[in-house]
Amino acid sequence: MTTTRCGLVAIVGAPNAGKSTLVNRITGAKVTIVSPKPQTTRFRIRAVVMHAGAQIILVDTPGIFAPRRRLDRAMVAAAWGGAQDADIALLVVDARAGLTDAVRKIAEGLAKSHHPIWLALNKTDLIPRERLLPLTAELNAILPFAETFMISAEKGEGVDRLQDRMAAAMPPGPYLFPEDELSDLPNRMLAAEIVREQILRQTHQEVPHHASVETEQWTENDDGSVRVDCTIYVSRATQKAIIIGEKGSRIRTIGQSARIELTKLLERPVHLFLNVKERTGWDEERARIRAIGLEDMG
Numbered sequence: 133m134t135t136t137r138c139g140l141v142a143i144v145g146a147p148n149a150g151k152s153t154l155v156n157r158i159t160g161a162k163v164t165i166v167s168p169k170p171q172t173t174r175f176r177i178r179a180v181v182m183h184a185g186a187q188i189i190l191v192d193t194p195g196i197f198a199p200r201r202r203l204d205r206a207m208v209a210a211a212w213g214g215a216q217d218a219d220i221a222l223l224v225v226d227a228r229a230g231l232t233d234a235v236r237k238i239a240e241g242l243a244k245s246h247h248p249i250w251l252a253l254n255k256t257d258l259i260p261r262e263r264l265l266p267l268t269a270e271l272n273a274i275l276p277f278a279e280t281f282m283i284s285a286e287k288g289e290g291v292d293r294l295q296d297r298m299a300a301a302m303p304p305g306p307y308l309f310p311e312d313e314l315s316d317l318p319n320r321m322l323a324a325e326i327v328r329e330q331i332l333r334q335t336h337q338e339v340p341h342h343a344s345v346e347t348e349q350w351t352e353n354d355d356g357s358v359r360v361d362c363t364i365y366v367s368r369a370t371q372k373a374i375i376i377g378e379k380g381s382r383i384r385t386i387g388q389s390a391r392i393e394l395t396k397l398l399e400r401p402v403h404l405f406l407n408v409k410e411r412t413g414w415d416e417e418r419a420r421i422r423a424i425g426l427e428d429m430g
C-alpha cells in the first residue's frame with residue numbers, strides 16, 4: 133500500500149531574511165514575484181514541491197490563505213485542522229543581521245502558536261560559525277524551536293537536509309495538488325500573481341488585500357499562444373464593484389496590463405480572461421490563520 137504525505141510549511145521571516153531565495157532554491161524555479169508595493173505580502177501558496185514522496189506546500193505570510201477553487205475545501209481544512217500538529221512554520225532569520233526587533237516581534241507572535249516552529253539561520257556564508265550558536269540560544273530563549281537548521285539559501289548549503297526533514301515531517305494524506313498539474317503550477321501561480329499585482333496597482337488602497345486570484349484554466353493552443361482563465365475572489369459586493377469599475381473600465385485595464393506583463397514574462401501570446409466572484413467563508417480561513425498566529429505580522 134502506498135501512503136502519500138502532504139502538508140503546509142509557512143515560510144515566515146523579516147524582510148530581506150532570504151525567504152524568496154530559499155523558496156527559489158527549494159523549487160529550483162523563479163515563482164516568487166515581488167509586489168511593487170510594500171506590505172502587500174499575503175498568506176498564499178508560493179510553491180508546491182514534491183520531495184521524497186511528500187507534497188510540501190510552501191506558503192507565504194501574512195495574509196489570507198486562499199485555496200484554489202478546485203481543491204476540496206475539506207481537504208484544505210484538514211491540512212490546517214486535523215493535521216495541524218504535523219504542519220510547520222519555518223522562521224527564516226538573516227544570521228548576519230541577528231536578533232532584530234522585527235525578528236523578535238515575529239518570534240513572539242509565533243510563540244503563541246501550537247504549531248511546531250522550525251528555525252533556519254540563513255546567510256551562514258556571511259558570518260563566522262562561532263556566532264551561530266549564541267544567536268540560536270538567543271532565539272530559543274524567545275521560543276523553543278523544534279528544529280534548527282544552518283543554511284545558506286544563496287549557496288544551497290544545508291537546504292537539502294532542510295528539505296529532507298520537511299518531507300519526513302509532512303502528515304500522511306492525499307496530495308492537495310494533482311501531480312499532473314504541477315508542471316503548470318508555477319505558470320498558473322505566476323498568472324494569478326500578476327493579476328493580483330495589477331489589482332493592487334489599479335485600485336490602490338480601495339480594495340484591502342482581501343481579493344485573491346486563482347488561475348482556473350491553463351490551456352495551451354496549437355498556435356503557441358496560451359489561454360489563461362483567472363478568477364478574482366472578493367468577500368463583498370462593494371469590492372467586486374470597485375474591481376469591475378464604471379462599465380467594466382477597471383477590470384479591462386487590469387486585464388490589459390496583466391496580459392502585457394504576462395506576454396513579456398512567458399514570451400508568447402497570452403489570451404487572458406478575468407472573472408470576478410464573491411466568495412464567502414473568508415472568516416473561516418482567517419480564523420484558521422489566526423489560530424497559528426500568523427496574521428497581521430510583517
Ligand SMILES: Nc1nc2c(ncn2[C@@H]2O[C@H](COP(=O)(O)OP(=O)(O)OP(=O)(O)O)[C@@H](O)[C@H]2O)c(=O)[nH]1
Nearest residue numbers: 146147148149150151152153254255284285286287
Ligand atoms: N550571502 C547570502 N545572501 C543571501 C542569502 N539568502 C538570501 N540572500 C540575499 O539577501 C537578499 C534578500 O533575499 P530575499 O530572498 O529577497 O529575502 P526575502 O526574505 O524574501 O525578502 P522580502 O521579500 O523583503 O520579505 C537578497 O539580496 C539575496 O540575494 C544567503 O544565504 N547568503
